[in-house]
Structure formats: structure tokens, C-alpha cells
Amino acid sequence: MHGHGKMVGVMPTTALPVLPAEAVTPPTDVTVGGPVEALGGQGRGRAAMPPQHLADLDLAGRRAWLADLGHKAYRADQISRHYFGRLVRDPAAMTDIPGADRDRLAAAVLPPLLTQVRERTCDGGATRKSLWRLHDGSLVESVLMGYPDRVTVCVSSQAGCGMGCPFCATGQGGLRRNLSTAEIVDQVVRAAEVAASGVLSSGHGGGAGGTVPSRLSHVVFMGMGEPLANYARVVAAVRRLIAPPPEGLGLSARHLTVSTVGLVPAIHRLAEENLPVTLALSLHAPDDDLRDELVPINERWKVAEVLEAAWDYAARSGRRVSIEYALIRDVNDQPWRADLLGRLLAGKLAHVNLIPLNPTPGSRWDASTKPVEREFVRRLRAAGVATTVRDTRGREIDGACGQLAASEPTRSSYSLAGQGPARGVGSVIDTGASVAQTRSLVQDPVGRTGRLVQSGWADSRGPGGKAKR
Numbered sequence: 525m526h527g528h529g530k531m532v533g534v535m536p537t538t539a540l541p542v543l544p545a546e547a548v549t550p551p552t553d554v555t556v557g558g559p560v561e562a563l564g565g566q567g568r569g570r571a572a573m574p575p576q577h578l579a580d581l582d583l584a585g586r587r588a589w590l591a592d593l594g595h596k597a598y599r600a601d602q603i604s605r606h607y608f609g610r611l612v613r614d615p616a617a618m619t620d621i622p623g624a625d626r627d628r629l630a631a632a633v634l635p636p637l638l639t640q641v642r643e644r645t646c647d648g649g650a651t652r653k654s655l656w657r658l659h660d661g662s663l664v665e666s667v668l669m670g671y672p673d674r675v676t677v678c679v680s681s682q683a684g685c686g687m688g689c690p691f692c693a694t695g696q697g698g699l700r701r702n703l704s705t706a707e708i709v710d711q712v713v714r715a716a717e718v719a720a721s722g723v724l725s726s727g728h729g730g731g732a733g734g735t736v737p738s739r740l741s742h743v744v745f746m747g748m749g750e751p752l753a754n755y756a757r758v759v760a761a762v763r764r765l766i767a768p769p770p771e772g773l774g775l776s777a778r779h780l781t782v783s784t785v786g787l788v789p790a791i792h793r794l795a796e797e798n799l800p801v802t803l804a805l806s807l808h809a810p811d812d813d814l815r816d817e818l819v820p821i822n823e824r825w826k827v828a829e830v831l832e833a834a835w836d837y838a839a840r841s842g843r844r845v846s847i848e849y850a851l852i853r854d855v856n857d858q859p860w861r862a863d864l865l866g867r868l869l870a871g872k873l874a875h876v877n878l879i880p881l882n883p884t885p886g887s888r889w890d891a892s893t894k895p896v897e898r899e900f901v902r903r904l905r906a907a908g909v910a911t912t913v914r915d916t917r918g919r920e921i922d923g924a925c926g927q928l929a930a931s932e933p934t935r936s937s938y939s940l941a942g943q944g945p946a947r948g949v950g951s952v953i954d955t956g957a958s959v960a961q962t963r964s965l966v967q968d969p970v971g972r973t974g975r976l977v978q979s980g981w982a983d984s985r986g987p988g989g990k991a992k993r
Contacts, residue, residue, distance in 0.1 A: 573701070573702075573704050574660075575635045575659070576589075576635075577633065577637060577704070578600070578603065578604060578607065578706070579607070579710060579713075580704060580705045580706045580760075582771060583600065583767075583771040586633070587601075590629075590632075595625070595629060595632075599621065599629060601770050602620055603618065603621065603630070603633060603634070604769070604771065607713065608770060608772055608774070609770060609774075611713065611717045615627050615630040618630070637658065637659065637706055637710045638707065638714060639656065639657045640654055640656060641655045641656065641657050649724060649725075650670035650724050650725070650736055651668070651669050652669075652724075653665065653667045654667075654668070654714070656711070658703075660701075662700050662701065664680040664703065664707075664711075665680055665748055666678060666715060668715045668724070670724030671736065672735070672736065674737065674742050675719045675736060675737055677712055677742070677743055678746050678747050679715075679743060679744070680703065680708075680711065680749055681703055681708055681745055681749040681750070681754050682699060682702050682703055682748060682749025682750065682753065682754055683699070683701050683702075683703065683748065683749070684699040684700045684701075684748065684749065685748060685750055686698055686699035686750070686753070687750050687753075687785050687821055689808075689819055690818065691808075691852060691881070699749070702753075702754040702757060703757065705757045705761045708757065709773075712743055712761075712773065716739075716740040719737070719738055720738050720739065720740075724738075725738075741775065742779040742780070743781070744781040744783070745783055746781065746783045750784065750787070751782050752782070752784040752787040752790035752794070753790075755790050755793065758782065759797060759799070762777070762780060762782070762799055762801060763799075765780065766780070777800045777801050778800055778801070778843070780801040781801065781803075781846065782794070782801050782804065783803075783804040783805075784803070784806065785805075785806045785821050786805060786806070786807075786819065786825055786833075788830060788833045791803065791830075791833040791837055792833055792836060792837075794837065795833075795841060796840070799841075800841050800843055802843050802844070802846055803834060803837050803838075803846070804846040804877070805834050805846070805848065806819065807819075807830075807849055808848070808849055808856060809827075809856050810827065810865040810868055811827065811861070811864060812826050812827050814856055815827055818855075818856065827868075831868060834847075834874070835873070839873075844873045844875050845874045845875070846874075846875050846876075846877050847865075847877065848879060849865070849876055849878050849879065850878075850879040851878055851881060851891065851892040851897055851900065852881050852889050852891070852892065853891060853892045853896070855889065862899070862900045862903035863903055865904060865909075866904050866906070866907025867907065869904075870907050870909060871908070875910040875911070876904055876909055876910065876912070877912060877914050878900065878901065878913045878914060880897065880913065880914070897913065
């Protein structure tokens with residue numbers, strides 16, 4: 525299917541991705557100017573959130589909470605130091621807390637949030653993909669990757685996703701709910717526990733036959749879900765991760781990356797948080813005609829507006845923006861698109877991260893050929909744009925987000941925006957990279973099967989040119 529037919533979108537051109545009311549509840553979630561709120565909230569009830577966990581609160585909040593529960597406030601510091609500083613959650617190991625209080629205290633503030641359903645490993649044990657079941661049966665994934673110089677975890681921010689990007693493989697039924705702050709943080713703490721155990725080096729992993737550090741250092745919010753659609757909880761999770769123990773995990777904000785498909789009000793709001801995290805923008809097309817199809821939120825905020833928000837973020841944070849671009853054969857890999865992307869990014873504080881597509885069996889799309897990929901890179905670099913091709917770790921263990929959840933039977937199916945089982949799901953394609961922003965499914969917001977075939981936009985003459993017949 526690499527001809528020049530007419531593009532049939534997976535969503536009606538007037539349709540927008542569905543966000544649940546819970547994802548955009550004011551005033552804590554994205555409400556800047558109101559446009560993101562308009563994407564969801566159609567009278568649906570709030571999804572069931574997990575019990576409160578100490579990671580949901582800052583240290584002052586934990587002290588007040590424990591005091592309300594009848595404990596001494598300073599116990600919050602002690603148990604937080606165990607959880608964040610020592611990576612301990614077993615009450616028996618908390619020997620500085622009286623034995624009579626340990627179990628009761630841990631049960632109150634450290635309720636179990638994640639139950640591991642499955643783990644797959646590759647790269648000599650240095651890459652580990654985990655499938656987690658949440659308290660309500662929702663499934664999410666995280667990927668831990670050890671390198672000779674760092675340890676990175678890719679975490680999920682939502683159970684499923686409502687953004688509707690047709691080339692991604694997150695779940696098989698859209699968005700179920702947002703994750704709580706603690707559900708996000710606990711993915712990172714679990715990863716830190718694994719790294720500290722030394723298991724990442726057990727098979728001489730790291731891609732270079734050497735050892736892997738025993739301390740988690742980097743976090744990328746590129747797992748399941750759109751992080752900025754769960755704005756308040758993601759930002760709270762970031763603050764928890766960068767706060768020093770006992771309040772948090774003590775990571776460097778500069779080692780955290782938050783991705784987005786382009787929720788403009790949320791990008792502006794993030795710029796005002798004074799958090800020097802890296803912003804990763806999933807662009808995937810430099811022109812509105814194609815991006816409307818590949819990233820349906822582009823119907824709301826066009827390429828120019830999304831990039832303007834990204835440049836505002838770069839100016840305020842001083843951090844280079846990462847432009848994510850999944851190369852899809854004969855869809856978005858034409859030389860003229862590389863040139864257009866180069867013109868849009870030239871002179872900007874930006875870096876392009878090209879993602880080789882990894883199609884799932886039976887999918888209609890394929891990865892760009894290596895010569896085409898190399899030419900795309902050459903043209904971007906010739907325009908003065910820093911460009912790299914993403915490491916595609918984890919392919920052999922279903923490393924891209926959504927693949928393990930999609931393969932889990934029975935309770936793994938997400939409901940479409942909380943409205944029941946998915947219907948008529950078509951072929952899905954994932955980006956293959958374990959830290960890729962692989963988020964969604966091939967269907968429109970009401971569950972109709974969709975497909976995206978080759979289009980006139982593959983015409984080498986570029987925008988405005990007529991499709992070849």
C-alpha cells in the first residue's frame with residue numbers, strides 16, 4: 525500500500541480526540557483559556573482513582589495527613605525516607621519506627637498501587653518492560669533501560685490515550701482514565717529499586733558489553749497516555765521526583781523529559797512552572813494537511829501555533845525542545861518534507877529525534893527505507909538542525925508502549941473514554957522504540973474502525989501539488 529491513492533483519515537476531519545471529564549477537571553488540570561476542557565467532559569462520571577498514597581502529597585501534606593490519622597507528624601519524614609531514600613516499602617525493614625506502628629502506618633500511606641503482570645527483558649537484561657495492573661484492572665506499561673552512562677525509565681501517565689493518533693499502539697480501546705500522581709511516581713520508584721539491585725548489569729547489558737549504573741538517573745514521560753492531558757498530576761509527579769529525600773527521589777529536573785502531541789495551553793502553562801525539564805513535541809509532520817491526519821489534535825492547534833508554544837517554552841526554560849518524528853514510508857518521509865521541517869526549525873533551540881517505525885503484523889504501513897532515512901537526516905543537518913535517529917531498544921520484547929497491554933487477555937481491554945469495551949479496532953502500528961510516544965489506536969473517538977492509506981501528500985512536488993494518478 526505505497527501508491528498514491530487518496531488519504532482516508534482514521535477520524536472525521538471535524539472530530540477531535542476524546543478526553544474524559546476527569547482528565548480536564550478544573551481548576552487543577554489544563555484550563556488555560558478553556559480550549560482543552562472543551563475536548564472532553566460530556567457529563568461522564570469520574571473514573572475510579574486509587575486510594576491516597578504518600579507520593580500524592582508533598583512532605584507538609586503527608587505530615588498533616590498522618591496527624592489527622594492519629595500518628596505523630598514526624599512519622600511522615602521517616603516513612604518517606606524509607607520509600608524515596610532507601611527504596612524500601614516493607615514495614616519490617618522500617619526499624620526506626622516502633623513495631624506496633626509499622627504495619628498500620630504502611631497500610632495507611634503505602635497502599636499497593638501497581639501489580640506486576642508480566643516482565644520481558646532483552647539486551648542482556650539491560651532493557652526490561654513491565655506490564656502493571658492498577659487497582660481497577662487498568663493496565664499500564666513502563667520500560668527500564670540501562671546504558672553504560674545512565675539508567676532511564678519510560679513511564680505512563682494515563683491508562684490508554686484519547687489523542688487518536690492512528691500510527692500508535694497504546695491499548696486497544698482509547699482512554700480509560702488518568703493515573704494518579706502516586707501511580708506515576710511509583711513506576712519510577714519501582715524502576716529505581718530494580719536499578720539498585722544491580723540486575724541491569726547481570727548480563728553485561730547496556731549495549732556495549734559493560735556495566736550499568738545502579739542508580740536511576742533519567743525519566744521520560746513517553747509511555748502510555750498524553751502527559752499534558754493529565755497536567756496537574758504529571759507536574760506534581762515531576763516535583764516529587766526532583767525533590768530531595770525525604771520529600772522526593774532527588775533526580776535532576778534536567779534529566780526529565782515530558783512529551784506532548786501539542787496541547788498548546790498546557791505547553792504555555794508548563795513554561796510558567798519554572799521546571800527545567802525537557803519538552804518533547806510529537807510533531808510527525810511539518811505541514812497541517814498531513815498532521816491533521818497523523819495527529820488529530822492538530823485540528824485544534826495547527827503546526828505554527830504548536831511550534832510557537834514550543835519556542836516560548838525553550839525561551840523560558842533555556843532547554844532545547846526535542847522534536848519527535850516517526851518516519852513512515854511514503855507518508856511523511858519525502859525530501860520536501862525534510863526541507864520544510866528544516867526551514868521551520870532552523871535557528872531554533874531544537875533537536876529532531878527521528879523514530880524508525882516498527883509496524884505490527886498485518887499493518888498497512890512500514891518504516892522508511894534506510895536510504896530514505898539517511899537522506900532525511902542529511903537534509904535536516906544541512907539546514908543546521910541537530911538530528912539523531914532514536915535507539916530502537918526493546919523491539920523483541922514488544923518494547924513500544926501498548927504492545928504488552930494489547931496482548932494481555934481478558935481484563936486488558938480499555939474502554940473508550942470510559943464508555944465500555946472497544947469496538948471494531950483495526951490494525952495498529954507502533955513506533956518500535958521503547959521510549960517512543962506510542963499512544964493510541966486505529967479508530968475514531970466513537971470506536972469505528974479506521975484506516976489511513978497513502979495519499980496525495982506523498983507527492984514529491986510538495987504542498988499544493990496534485991496527487992499522482
